[in-house]
Amino acid sequence: ADETAELPNGTAVHVTKGLRNQNTTYELAFASSTPVIGVTPLVATLLATGYSVQLTSTAGSINTPSVYLPGQGIIVADSLILNAARGILANSDAKTLSATTTRGSIGINSVGGVSFSGFTGGGGVNLKAGGSITDATVQAGGSTSSINLSTTAGNIQASTLKATGAVTLSSAGTISAVSNPRFSQAVIIGSSANLTALGTDSTVALPALAADIATKNVTVLATNGSADIRLVTTQTVTLGKISKASKTASTKVQQSGGNLTIRSTGGNLVVYDIPVIPAGKVLNVGTDNRLKSVTFVVSSNYGDNTTSGSLGKMMGLINTNTPSATQISSLAFSSTLINPLTLTQELPAITRPIKIDGNIRFNSSSLTTVTSSSGSGVILSGKSIVKSAAGLAVTRVLPINGFTFAAGSAGTAASPSLLTHVTLGGFGSGAAVKLDAANISVTNSKFGIDSKGKTLANSIGILSSSSGSNSISGNTIGSSTIAGIQVKSGTPTLRGNTLTSNRDGIQVIGGNANLFGNKITTSTNNGITVTGATAKATIGSSTVAADRNIIQSNAVYGIAVLQKAFASIVGNSIKLNSIAGIYLGPTAATAGNNNLAAPTNVSASVGSTAVKIRVSGSVSGRGLRYVDIYANAPTDSAQGTTYLGRITITSGTTFSGTLTLLRSLAAGSKITATLTMAGTTPYTSAFSNPFVL
Numbered sequence: 001a002d003e004t005a006e007l008p009n010g011t012a013v014h015v016t017k018g019l020r021n022q023n024t025t026y027e028l029a030f031a032s033s034t035p036v037i038g039v040t041p042l043v044a045t046l047l048a049t050g051y052s053v054q055l056t057s058t059a060g061s062i063n064t065p066s067v068y069l070p071g072q073g074i075i076v077a078d079s080l081i082l083n084a085a086r087g088i089l090a091n092s093d094a095k096t097l098s099a100t101t102t103r104g105s106i107g108i109n110s111v112g113g114v115s116f117s118g119f120t121g122g123g124g125v126n127l128k129a130g131g132s133i134t135d136a137t138v139q140a141g142g143s144t145s146s147i148n149l150s151t152t153a154g155n156i157q158a159s160t161l162k163a164t165g166a167v168t169l170s171s172a173g174t175i176s177a178v179s180n181p182r183f184s185q186a187v188i189i190g191s192s193a194n195l196t197a198l199g200t201d202s203t204v205a206l207p208a209l210a211a212d213i214a215t216k217n218v219t220v221l222a223t224n225g226s227a228d229i230r231l232v233t234t235q236t237v238t239l240g241k242i243s244k245a246s247k248t249a250s251t252k253v254q255q256s257g258g259n260l261t262i263r264s265t266g267g268n269l270v271v272y273d274i275p276v277i278p279a280g281k282v283l284n285v286g287t288d289n290r291l292k293s294v295t296f297v298v299s300s301n302y303g304d305n306t307t308s309g310s311l312g313k314m315m316g317l318i319n320t321n322t323p324s325a326t327q328i329s330s331l332a333f334s335s336t337l338i339n340p341l342t343l344t345q346e347l348p349a350i351t352r353p354i355k356i357d358g359n360i361r362f363n364s365s366s367l368t369t370v371t372s373s374s375g376s377g378v379i380l381s382g383k384s385i386v387k388s389a390a391g392l393a394v395t396r397v398l399p400i401n402g403f404t405f406a407a408g409s410a411g412t413a414a415s416p417s418l419l420t421h422v423t424l425g426g427f428g429s430g431a432a433v434k435l436d437a438a439n440i441s442v443t444n445s446k447f448g449i450d451s452k453g454k455t456l457a458n459s460i461g462i463l464s465s466s467s468g469s470n471s472i473s474g475n476t477i478g479s480s481t482i483a484g485i486q487v488k489s490g491t492p493t494l495r496g497n498t499l500t501s502n503r504d505g506i507q508v509i510g511g512n513a514n515l516f517g518n519k520i521t522t523s524t525n526n527g528i529t530v531t532g533a534t535a536k537a538t539i540g541s542s543t544v545a546a547d548r549n550i551i552q553s554n555a556v557y558g559i560a561v562l563q564k565a566f567a568s569i570v571g572n573s574i575k576l577n578s579i580a581g582i583y584l585g586p587t588a589a590t591a592g593n594n595n596l597a598a599p600t601n602v603s604a605s606v607g608s609t610a611v612k613i614r615v616s617g618s619v620s621g622r623g624l625r626y627v628d629i630y631a632n633a634p635t636d637s638a639q640g641t642t643y644l645g646r647i648t649i650t651s652g653t654t655f656s657g658t659l660t661l662l663r664s665l666a667a668g669s670k671i672t673a674t675l676t677m678a679g680t681t682p683y684t685s686a687f688s689n690p691f692v693l
Contacts, residue, residue, distance in 0.1 A: 052079040053094070061087040061104055074111065087123060099125075105145070113154050120145060124165065128152070133171075135159050135178055147190065163190040170196040269294045270332075270362065270369065271317070286323025294327060295369060297362040299334040303344035305389065309334075311380075312347050312389075319351045328353040328411055332360040332369045333378050340379035340423075340451040346389040349406035349436075350417075356403070358421035358445075379451045382458075383426030399430035399459075405466075410437040416471065420444045425456030428481070431463035438468020438490065448479035448502075455479045461502070464492040464511075472497060483507040483529075484520075487537075494518055495547075504529045505554070508565070512536040516547035520554070527554040527577065530592060535565040536681060540572040542628060542646050548572050557583040558639060561592030561683075568682040569674065570628055574640040581639030582674070582686040593683035599627055599655075599673045602691045604665075611665055615647060615673050615688075616656035624678040625649045629659050630687070634668030638690035644671075669693045 046053060053075055055062050062084045064074060080094035087104020093111040098118070105123030108116075113131025122142040127133065132154030139162045140147050146165035149156055155173035167190040169175050175197045177187045269287055271294070286294055296314045305312030311331075318329045329352060358377030362369050385400050387393055394400060402424045411417040416439040423446040424432035432447050447461035461477040464470050465488040473495040477484035484502040485494055489511040496517045499505035505520035506513075508530040515537060520527040528551065530537045539559065541547035548571040551558040558577035561567045562585045574581040585591035599617035615627050627647040630640035647657035665671075670690035677683055 046075045046077075048075075048077040050078055052081070053077040054081040055083070057084040057086070059085050061085070061089070061101075063089045064091045113151075116149075124148070124163070129154065132173070133157065136161060138162070140164070144191075158187050161188045161190070166190055166192045166194060168194040168196075173197065268292045271296050283317065283320040284323055285317075285321050285329075286327055293330055294321075294323070295330040295332050295360075295362070297332050297334055297369075298337065298341075299362075301337060301341055303342050303384065305345050305348055311341060312343075312345060315350060315354075316348050318354055319348060321352060328355055328415060328417065330355040330357070330360070332362045333358065335361040335363050337378070339376070340381045342381045342384050344384055345387050345391075346382075346385055346400045347403060348389045349404040351406050351408040353409060353411045353415075353417050355418040356420070356422065357418065358423075377421035377423060377445070379423040379425075381426045381450060381456065382424070382432070383428070383456065385426075394429075396429070400427060401430035401434045401463075402427045402432040402458075404431075404434040405437045405440045407437055409440065410466075410468070411439040411441075413439055413469075416441045418443070423447070423449060423451075424461075425450050425458060425479075427458045429459055431460040431486070432458040433462045435462070435464045435466050435470050435492075438466045438470060440466070441471040441473070442475065443471070444474045445476075447475065447477040447484070457481055460484075460486050461499075462486070464488065464490060464513075466490045466492075467511075469493070471495070476500075477505075478502060487511050487513040487535075489534075499523070505551075507531070508535045508537045508567075510534045513538070515539045515549055516541065516544075517549065519550040519552075521550070521552045523554040523556075525555060526557045526560045527551040528559045529562065530560070530565045530567045531562040533564040535563075537565075537567040538682075539567055539569045542570045542626070542643075545571075548643065551581075552576050554578065557581070559583070561585070563590055563592065565592040566681050566683040567593060568676060569684040570626075570646075570676060571643045572640065573642065574630075574687075575632065575636050577637070577639060580686065581637070582684070584686055593685065594677075596675060596677060596683060596685040598685040598688040599675055600688070602671055602673050602688050604671050604691055604693060606665070606693060609662065611661040611663065611693075613644070613659045613661070613671055613673075613691075614656070615659070616654070617675065617688075618654045619675065619677070620653065622651060622653065624651075625655065626676045626678065627655070627657060628674050628676065628684075630672045630674075631665055632670040632672065632690065634666060634670070636670070638670045638672055639687055640672055640674070665693055667693055 062082055074091040074093055076093045079096045080092055082088050082090060082099040084101045085103060087101050088099050089107045091109045094114060096115045099106045099108060100119045102121040106118050106120055106125045108127045110129040114129055114133060115135045116127055116133055117137040118125045119139045120141045124146045125138050125140045126148045129151045130153055133149055133151055134157045136149060136157065137159040138147050142164060144165045145163055147161050147163045148168045150170040151172045153172050156169050156171040156175045157178055159178045161167050167188050175195050269285060271285060296318055298311045298314050299309035300307055302310040304310060305316055307313060314331060321329060359372045360369050361372050380402060382400065382402055385394060388398060388400060403419055405417060409417050418441050419433060420443045425448055433442055442462055448456060448458055450456040457479040460482050461480045461484045462472055463486045467490050469490060470492040472485060472492060475497045477497060478500045480502040483504040484499040484506060486507040488509055491512045493514040499520045501522045503523065503525050505523045506515060506528045509532050540549050551572055551574045554577045556579050558574040558581040559569055560583045569582060584593050584595055588595045599615045601616040604611055604613045613629050627649060629644040630642060631644055632638055632641045644661060645659050647659050649655040649657060670692050672687040672690050674687055675685040
């Protein structure tokens, strides 16, 4: 016992009694370079309580029996050091344990708790302990080697765990880091990390999970209802199936638990299944690098707000999230989703800045988000909703909306909240999109159709009721029973939208809306309605051709300005509307635009090289005003098909002016004019009577 024993490879060493002498280390060295095929060094029982033991197999492996009885097939020592060329499989009851192998794997079954370090050159590391694993420092070599640490009682404390494959930690108690090296190196490095903490004893120290990670994919399950989850990542990471559940798989996911903090110090975050954290708890999922992103993935077709991975649930997570850095979270959609998403519950109102792009797909295999090549986006149907976001039964008088951007969801002017590439239909009692916050952009989306392109009406396509500024652009909106777009307040800009077959294409009932470059046709009432004493609108432009709207073939009026509202109407193409192109109301007392009179005299003369158009009239006010001239084809109604230009009038209660056009107009063309009063709130008359060339 006082000397190193050098034994042939394959020799079984049986030590049946505890050994005591002045030496504190026992070595069993297997030095043969030619291992015996099928035979490895076998340590049956080695009792060295209070001492250190070192076993070295320079060419082979080290094994103890895979099944042991108390006191048999086990190494008992204060400190155990195992070194082997071809792998280690051992039962141990050592307080500290170090295992190193150059080519094989390491498998250790520890009776009690242990402070552990393990290193392999070409295999995985597996350690199962009956007590706590502390100060774990493990490196698994090889192209796909993994690390698996588990306890049947006690906690796991990690120092550094590094593998090319997966890192899996399963603790009967807690999982934690020795320290927080977030500014130096990661605690866990691997292709993925799977962390399970099963602590339910109230004496177990919290938080349940705390680790620093540098992996592509992390799966975490914390089972203690009062436990916190804290993850800090040093690079881009995908977080999957993070939940708070009970120990048994049959028990439902608990909705009560601790705080959840997931921070990235240098990369992007993707989260695709974590629970809604209850009120009073903190969800802090974010990146400290504002150039990076945090993405929550919708992975389920379920239409409620509680099912794992559903749209409503992921939106609820974003609402709960309060990251310490200012950032906008994103929603992406699993590549396995099948359109349409048929909602059975009204979506929760959005209360955090958010970006929702129906073309952004998450591939669970490659763990990446990509832009869908089909560009079809995500299709949502509200026709099957049976309860509100608050859980109330749907009634006729209860408005049910689609996406509601509520207070707190505002982005910034430079980085607004975003909704794009979605199709919404079936919200028959509310708005498909409701904007109650500023700095929201709704763009390139479709309203009023189903997944097959058939009509599925909304009451209102987009409702803007924020006091600030929003952008509504490039959308296709049809079949709304009230309005394609309705503005109640604020200063939204509506640009480049196509509105077809709505009751009203656009309604402005409050606020100060800017309408540029929209195409509004075949409304069953008016193309545009501006109504109410607080409603204002700027419709079109005299100088920017792209800002001019097309307002055509609507069933009543092209534009109606009513009930003391004000609207500047300039440069648009307004034609073939059934009753009139511009209408200011039935009575002077309640008319819009101060019931401003149109120019009374319009004439034109055609020369060999030019057309001269002369306009005159009178007005009760003074100051700067403009006369805008339009041409209409002989077959068109006398409204304002083609904008020709502007005459500026500087002062006087009467006015006259001439516009010379170096172009020809067809015989029979109808010339019309409008008068616009300038000022802080400009407003425009109806069209004049036509002059026919």
